[in-house]
Amino acid sequence: MSGQVKFIDVEPGTELAPESYRVTRLSLVKYCGASGDFNVIHWNERIARSVGLPNVIAHGMFTMAEAGRYVTDWAGDQAGLLEFGVRFSSPVVVPDDDAGATIEISGKIEEKLDGNRVVLALTARSAESKVLTRARAVVRLP
Amino acid sequence: MAINRDYLGRTFPAADPYEVSRVKIGDFADAIGDPNPVFRDRATARAAGHADVIAPPTFAVVISMAAGSSAIADPGLGVNYAMVVHGEQRFEYSRPLMAGDVVTAQATITDIRDAGRNVLLTTRTEITTVDGEHVCTAHSTLVERGGAG
Numbered sequence A: 001m002s003g004q005v006k007f008i009d010v011e012p013g014t015e016l017a018p019e020s021y022r023v024t025r026l027s028l029v030k031y032c033g034a035s036g037d038f039n040v041i042h043w044n045e046r047i048a049r050s051v052g053l054p055n056v057i058a059h060g061m062f063t064m065a066e067a068g069r070y071v072t073d074w075a076g077d078q079a080g081l082l083e084f085g086v087r088f089s090s091p092v093v094v095p096d097d098d099a100g101a102t103i104e105i106s107g108k109i110e111e112k113l114d115g116n117r118v119v120l121a122l123t124a125r126s127a128e129s130k131v132l133t134r135a136r137a138v139v140r141l142p
Numbered sequence B: 001m002a003i004n005r006d007y008l009g010r011t012f013p014a015a016d017p018y019e020v021s022r023v024k025i026g027d028f029a030d031a032i033g034d035p036n037p038v039f040r041d042r043a044t045a046r047a048a049g050h051a052d053v054i055a056p057p058t059f060a061v062v063i064s065m066a067a068g069s070s071a072i073a074d075p076g077l078g079v080n081y082a083m084v085v086h087g088e089q090r091f092e093y094s095r096p097l098m099a100g101d102v103v104t105a106q107a108t109i110t111d112i113r114d115a116g117r118n119v120l121l122t123t124r125t126e127i128t129t130v131d132g133e134h135v136c137t138a139h140s141t142l143v144e145r146g147g148a149g
Helices: A025-035 A045-050 A060-075 B022-032 B042-047 B057-072
Strands: A015-023 A081-088 A101-113 A117-126 A129-140 B084-093 B102-115 B118-129 B134-144
Touching: A015 A025, A015 A060, A025 A060, A025 B022, A025 B057, A060 A081, A060 A101, A060 A117, A060 A129, A060 B022, A060 B057, A060 B084, A081 A117, A081 B057, A101 A129, B022 B057, B057 B084, B057 B102, B057 B118, B057 B134, B102 B134
Parallel strands: none
Antiparallel strands: A015 A101, A081 A129, A081 B084, A101 A117, A117 A129, B084 B134, B102 B118, B118 B134
16 A cells, blocks of 8 residues: 555556456456355356356456546545546456456546545556546545 | 336435444455555554544445345345446545444435446445444445346
């Protein structure tokens, strides 16, 4: 955990360092249990393929959770997150192997608002596909 | 089977209050692979200004989805769950959820619309403590693929 980012030190247009997050079949099983979302497309390859998906896919909320982690790790504080929204544009396909899939997240300072608020625009990719679009977080900084 | 448009605007009664536990927060943080001790260790959380361990921001979906699932599972709504993927999600926070919180979640179906062959179903869920303090509002759009058939 780095120290907390200060509002005065933030400039619009600044690109934030990207991070990579791993997601395996085990991650999805754990996420099913922790979230209570047992939709079969997140753990049953046979049914996932039968409904036209390329394979088992990650919960969209798993990807959003990693994006949230990216934001709060950058801000150095959890309580400053005021708004957080994403659109799930493409699934994160998780093969049945030890490597799983990788979600790469990057961010940019889009705007500074009154009340020490900062708008972050986020990008998330997996296997060359944009898996999130319109991903934004509004964070209050000290 | 098509989605029943009569459900637009319907608010579902809040389920029994949900008690946020440290164990459940820890399990969730483990599942998303976030090692931050503020989700697990009370002393760390207190040093960061919280009364107890707090939950990762998207933990709110555990509560909002439980409320929304009563709507989605309603046979009268007519959703084929195997064809459902998550389209959009947005949260507005007053503060993080915290161990010891006892909250209720009330879901309202705010939009049902076709998008090509799919149907988009949007719900808004208000998460408030049993004492009436707003914690989070969750907006969720589910996509039923082929639902507009």
